[in-house]
Structure formats: structure tokens, C-alpha cells
Amino acid sequence: MLALHNGLVKFRAKQVTLPNIELKRGEVCGLQGPSGAGKSTLAAVLSGSLNRHGGTLTTPGYARGGANPVQWVVQRPEQAFNPRLTLAQSLDEAWQGRDYNRLLSKLEIEKNWLNRRPNTLSGGQLQRINLLRALSPDTEYLLCDEITAQLDMLTQQKIWQSLLLLAAERNLGLLVISHDDHLLKQICHRIIQWPDSQS
Numbered sequence: 484m485l486a487l488h489n490g491l492v493k494f495r496a497k498q499v500t501l502p503n504i505e506l507k508r509g510e511v512c513g514l515q516g517p518s519g520a521g522k523s524t525l526a527a528v529l530s531g532s533l534n535r536h537g538g539t540l541t542t543p544g545y546a547r548g549g550a551n552p553v554q555w556v557v558q559r560p561e562q563a564f565n566p567r568l569t570l571a572q573s574l575d576e577a578w579q580g581r582d583y584n585r586l587l588s589k590l591e592i593e594k595n596w597l598n599r600r601p602n603t604l605s606g607g608q609l610q611r612i613n614l615l616r617a618l619s620p621d622t623e624y625l626l627c628d629e630i631t632a633q634l635d636m637l638t639q640q641k642i643w644q645s646l647l648l649l650a651a652e653r654n655l656g657l658l659v660i661s662h663d664d665h666l667l668k669q670i671c672h673r674i675i676q677w678p679d680s681q682s
């Protein structure tokens with residue numbers, strides 16, 4: 484279970500009250516809310532990237548020597564990679580030397596892309612590799628923060644098709660943060676409307 488209750492984050496000039504959330508493995512939950520409400524802040528807290536100032540956070544434990552089981556995937560994949568490393572080097576780090584080749588075709592990634600540096604790939608190519616980076620065997624929950632918002636419609640559809648299949652196969656819990664009403668209704672089991680109500 485991944486859960487946050489009564490979460491609160493204080494920035495220097497602002498305090499953000501986070502919505503209560505409980506996400507189980509195998510579940511695809513949408514999160515929708517106005518710009519600036521704190522959706523990315525919530526993802527940062529759930530993934531342990533940002534300290535909270537209140538509330539109770541429940542996360543799955545790390546496997547011994549393993550990576551974070553809660554992975555936050557952001558809208559701009561270039562932020563997730565060291566620009567000086569090839570993508571293969573970044574993937575080897577994230578996967579700790581384990582074999583990810585089986586996932587290349589599932590995510591429609593061409594092997595030769597991996598010899599390149601992040602700034603030489605398109606947004607869609609890089610986001611596929613970013614998802615592969617986040618999908619090491621340790622991952623149990625994926626926080627998808629507007630991950631296809633900058634991509635064309637066809638690429639969006641293909642990425643979600645691949646990702647939902649993999650999520651079902653791996654029994655991952657998915658939090659889908661998006662302003663795209665149509666996408667959320669199409670793929671989510673339930674949608675949290677923030678700050679209004681839960682449905």
C-alpha cells in the first residue's frame with residue numbers, strides 16, 4: 484500500500500495541504516486538479532523526493548540493496564537523465580546491472596537509441612526510455628506526472644498502451660496525474676478530483 488494522510492508541505496512562502504490518498508498495487512488511479520494545487524508536490528512526497536511537514540506516509544519497504552519501489556516519472560524526461568551519460572549508462576545505473584532488454588520491444592525502444600545522449604532523442608523516445616528507467620524490478624508504484632502531456636496524440640496512445648500492459652503484468656499501482664479528462668476516464672479505475680471530492 485502507498486498512502487498519505489493529512490499531508491502538509493511548507494515552502495518558504497507557501498503551505499500546501501495534500502489530499503488523502505491510498506493506492507493499492509494493481510490499481511490505476513487518476514488525480515486531477517487545478518494548476519498549482521500541489522499534484523507534483525504530492526508525487527514528490529509519495530516518492531520520498533520531498534520531505535513533508537505533517538501527516539502519515541505509508542510506503543512499501545525497499546528490497547535489500549534495491550532501488551526505490553515508488554518511482555516518480557515527470558513530464559520532461561530530460562530532467563531524469565544525466566546529460567553527460569549515454570542512456571545505456573543511465574539505465575545500467577537505475578537497473579543496477581540487471582537485464583532490461585526484454586522491455587525494449589514492449590516499450591517500442593530501438594536498441595541503438597541507448598548509445599546516444601539524452602539531448603539527441605525526441606521527447607517521445609526519451610520518455611519511453613525514462614519509463615524503462617523507472618520500471619526496474621524493484622518498482623511497485625509508478626507516479627505518472629503528466630508523462631505524455633508534451634507528446635503528439637499517436638505517441639501518447641502508444642505509450643499508454645504499452646505502459647498499461649506492463650503495469651498489469653507487473654501488478655504495479657499507477658497514479659496518473661493529468662489535466663486530460665478523456666485520458667483519465669479511459670484508463671483509470673477511479674479518479675481523485677482535487678480539492679473537491681473523491682470518486
Ligand SMILES: Nc1ncnc2c1ncn2[C@@H]1O[C@H](COP(=O)(O)OP(=O)(O)OP(=O)(O)O)[C@@H](O)[C@H]1O
Pocket residue numbers: 494495496497499516517518519520521522523524525
Ligand atoms: N520548490 C518550491 N518552492 C516554492 N514553492 C513551490 C515549490 N514547488 C512547488 N511550489 C508551490 O507549491 C504549489 C504547488 O505546486 P505543484 O507544482 O505541486 O502544483 P501542480 O498541481 O503540480 O501544478 P501544475 O498542474 O501546474 O503542474 C504551487 O503554488 C507552487 O508554486
